[in-house]
Amino acid sequence: MFQKILIANRGEIALRVLRACKELGIQTVVVHSTADADAMHVRLADESVCIGPPPSRDSYLNIHQIVAACEITGADAVHPGYGFLSENAKFADILAAHNITFIGPSGDHIRIMGDKIEAKRTAKRLGIPVVPGSDGAVTDEKEAKRIAAEIGYPVIIKASAGGGGRGMKVALTEEDLEVALQTARTEAGAAFGDDAVYIEKYLQKPRHIEVQVFGDGFGRGVHFGERDCSLQRRHQKVWEEANSPALNAEERSRIGGICAKAIADLGYSGAGTIEFLYENGEFYFIEMNTRLQVEHPVTEAITGIDLVHEQIRVASGGGLSVKQEDIKFNGHAIECRINAEDPRTFTPSPGTITHFHTPGGLGIRVDSGVYSGYKIPPYYDSLIGKLIVHGRNRVECMMRLRRALDEFVVDGIKTTLPLFRDLVGNADIANGDYDIHWLEKYLAKEE
Ligand code: ADP
Numbered sequence: 001m002f003q004k005i006l007i008a009n010r011g012e013i014a015l016r017v018l019r020a021c022k023e024l025g026i027q028t029v030v031v032h033s034t035a036d037a038d039a040m041h042v043r044l045a046d047e048s049v050c051i052g053p054p055p056s057r058d059s060y061l062n063i064h065q066i067v068a069a070c071e072i073t074g075a076d077a078v079h080p081g082y083g084f085l086s087e088n089a090k091f092a093d094i095l096a097a098h099n100i101t102f103i104g105p106s107g108d109h110i111r112i113m114g115d116k117i118e119a120k121r122t123a124k125r126l127g128i129p130v131v132p133g134s135d136g137a138v139t140d141e142k143e144a145k146r147i148a149a150e151i152g153y154p155v156i157i158k159a160s161a162g163g164g165g166r167g168m169k170v171a172l173t174e175e176d177l178e179v180a181l182q183t184a185r186t187e188a189g190a191a192f193g194d195d196a197v198y199i200e201k202y203l204q205k206p207r208h209i210e211v212q213v214f215g216d217g218f219g220r221g222v223h224f225g226e227r228d229c230s231l232q233r234r235h236q237k238v239w240e241e242a243n244s245p246a247l248n249a250e251e252r253s254r255i256g257g258i259c260a261k262a263i264a265d266l267g268y269s270g271a272g273t274i275e276f277l278y279e280n281g282e283f284y285f286i287e288m289n290t291r292l293q294v295e296h297p298v299t300e301a302i303t304g305i306d307l308v309h310e311q312i313r314v315a316s317g318g319g320l321s322v323k324q325e326d327i328k329f330n331g332h333a334i335e336c337r338i339n340a341e342d343p344r345t346f347t348p349s350p351g352t353i354t355h356f357h358t359p360g361g362l363g364i365r366v367d368s369g370v371y372s373g374y375k376i377p378p379y380y381d382s383l384i385g386k387l388i389v390h391g392r393n394r395v396e397c398m399m400r401l402r403r404a405l406d407e408f409v410v411d412g413i414k415t416t417l418p419l420f421r422d423l424v425g426n427a428d429i430a431n432g433d434y435d436i437h438w439l440e441k442y443l444a445k446e447e
Contacts, residue, residue, distance in 0.1 A: 001316050002026050002077045002101070007041065008066050009081030012369045012385060013294075014041035017079045020308035029073045031066055033059035035377040040369040047073055054379040060084045063091050070100050077101040077315060079308075083381070086291040087114060103315040105215070105270045105290050113272075113288040117160040117198055123285045126262035128274065131284040133200035144181050144199060145174060151201045157181055159188035160196040165235030167191055170202050203284065205435045206277035208232065209244050211259040212299045213272045214310060216320045221263030223256035224299050224307070225329050231423075231439045233346065238416075238439060239423065240295035240335045242302050245394060245432025246278065252329075255283050260324065271296075271311050277436070294337065294386070297367060301333035301390040332394040334401055336420045338368075338410070339382040343418040344446070350378040354412030359404035363390040363397075376413065384415065394432065398424060422446075 004027040007017050014030055018041055021028045030045040035054035042048045049069040052059035059065070061084055070078065078095055080086035080103070092107040104110070113119045117136050124130050132151045137160060138144050148155045148171065157180050159167030167188040169180040181197070189195035212224040228244035229237040243252060259274045273293050276283040296307050305327070310320055340349045352375045358366040368385030370376070376384065389404055391397030402424045408417055423429050428438065 001318065002312065004029060004046075004073065004075045005077045005079055005103070005312070006031065006066070006070050006073065006075035007045070007079050007081065008060065009079075009084055009086075010036050010039060010041065010060060010369075010380065011383065012367045013081040013292075014039075015044070015369045016367055017081060017308055018044055020306060020312065021079075023306075024309060024312060026312070029069065029075050031060075031069050033379075035379055038374070040371060040374075049073065054377060056084065056380070063088075063094060066091075067094060067098055067100070070095075070098070075100065077103055077312075079103040079311070080291065082291050082294055087289070089114065101315050103270070103311050105268055105272065109266065109268055110290045113290050115160055116158065116162055116287060117196065119288055120198075120285065122266070123262070123274075123288070126265055128258060128262050128285045129276075129283050131200040131203070131277065131286065134198045136198065137196040138181070138199055141178055141181060144177055147199050148174065148177055151199075154202040154204070156200050156202040157184040157197050158200060159184060159192060159194070160198060161188060161192035161194040163192075167197070203277050203279045205437070206230075206279040206284070207244065207246055207434075208237075208275065208436050209247065209255075209278045209283070210273045210275040210293075211256055212293075212296070212307070213259050213263045213268075213274060214307075214314065214320060215263045215266070215268035215270060215272070217269040217314045217317060218319055219264060219267055220320075221260040221265075221268065222320065222322070222324045222327065223260040223263075224303055224305070224327055225252060225256060227293075227295055227298055229295060230434055230436045231429075232436055233439055233443065237295060238337055239420070240298055240337075241394075241432075242298035242333050243329060244278075251281070270314050271307060294383070295335050297365060297386065297388040298333040298335045301363075301365070301388055302329050302331055303327055304330065331390055331392045332397040333388060333390045334397055335389075336387045336401070336405070337383055337416070338385045338387060338408075338420075339416045340376050340384045340413050341382050341416055342414045343416050346416075348378070348382045349414035350376040350382075351413045352376075353384075353410060355409055356411075357407070357409040358385075359387070359407035361400075361404075363400050364388075364404050365390075384410070387420075398430060 051065040089107040089110040171180040231239040
């Protein structure tokens with residue numbers, strides 16, 4: 001087991017990882033920018049190292065500074081959290097070259113999944129169902145037309161190097177295709193320095209369903225069921241559930257089994273998430289994230305397993321603490337991402353939190369790094385906390401969520417709490433009846 005882990009992140013996830021390290025009796029080092037000197041994770045860590053000024057590129061993305069902080073403090077492993085360097089293959093390689101363990105998969109696996117064409121090809125080879133479309137990059141228009149005619153309109157053109165929902169264009173008919181192809185390539189070139197694009201069938205009313213997987217480092221793979229993250233705004237997840245209200249037990253174990261086997265065959269090590277669009281009973285792979293996800297606590301709530309403990313165990317060579325048959329799903333969990341944003345316009349609302357009071361009681365978990373008097377710096381993303389609620393079934397979970405939202409107090413800044421108070425009373429949400437476009441339509445109606 002590791003002696004000392006350096007946490008290369010900030011906010012609620014830095015605190016989340018720190019808690020897991022403390023439970024395992026591992027010393028902690030955190031790195032922080034000058035803007036985060038007062039952050040909770042800095043206060044609670046055994047050691048902290050200031051690695052630079054506020055902008056992420058000079059601090060949380062500064063590989064040299066982070067490696068130097070490991071050397072100075074004698075950390076033998078790094079947990080990258082999510083975002084920042086968590087899916088940076090070069091960072092994983094550099095740490096390996098310094099004999100420091102990256103708590104995550106190999107640089108090669110990060111690289112494969114970071115390239116969308118390569119990821120899709122790999123998924124298909126491993127027997128994961130993919131969206132019908134081109135086999136690789138498409139350059140000329142004639143080929144694009146032939147493929148689109150074969151899979152049927154509408155189609156979506158996506159950038160191979162894409163991310164964060166950028167570089168995607170939908171073509172409803174053949175007439176749109178030429179312009180969509182051109183625009184997607186130009187945008188991809190400008191945004192990612194790589195203009196390779198590919199074509200997929202455009203699914204009209206899918207849900208976003210993702211499977212939590214783990215490779216144990218010894219060639220075995222397991223799945224921890226799925227999460228439904230269909231409630232999104234601008235491709236950003238807002239509300240997540242486990243299990244999905246749309247799947248039955250047979251579908252769950254079928255798709256979970258396919259993913260676990262793929263992870264084993266790939267020789268993958270650590271936590272990963274295989275994301276699908278789901279429509280009319282069919283799953284279509286869209287991408288794999290090679291890290292811990294923001295929404296991992298809903299999986300923890302229904303399985304009772306600490307996924308960060310498992311990540312640390314696997315990275316240290318100790319394997320998983322559970323086998324597939326030990327992973328049982330108990331009840332239902334929902335997570336609300338609470339952002340420091342105006343609940344109508346979603347413009348960021350940094351500033352000082354004058355009063356912060358979190359709900360409590362059975363089945364309630366709040367993961368947050370903020371406190372009364374905390375000043376939210378304007379440099380980073382606006383997530384200030386996650387409310388995770390567990391119940392024996394979805395109805396009980398929703399009842400408890402409504403009560404927890406009523407108790408939650410954040411004064412001094414605007415937050416998205418009012419949006420969740422609206423959603424929890426909505427009939428479609430109560431029925432679990434929503435797809436990936438539902439929230440955008442709902443917000444447009446409310447304006
Ligand atoms: P990114 O890495 O940029 O987030 P993804 O491939 O994960 O890109 O896609 C982001 C979102 O775009 C999906 O969650 C979905 O809303 C939409 N999308 C992607 N591919 C399709 C498709 N074939 N049909 C319909 N919507 C899609």
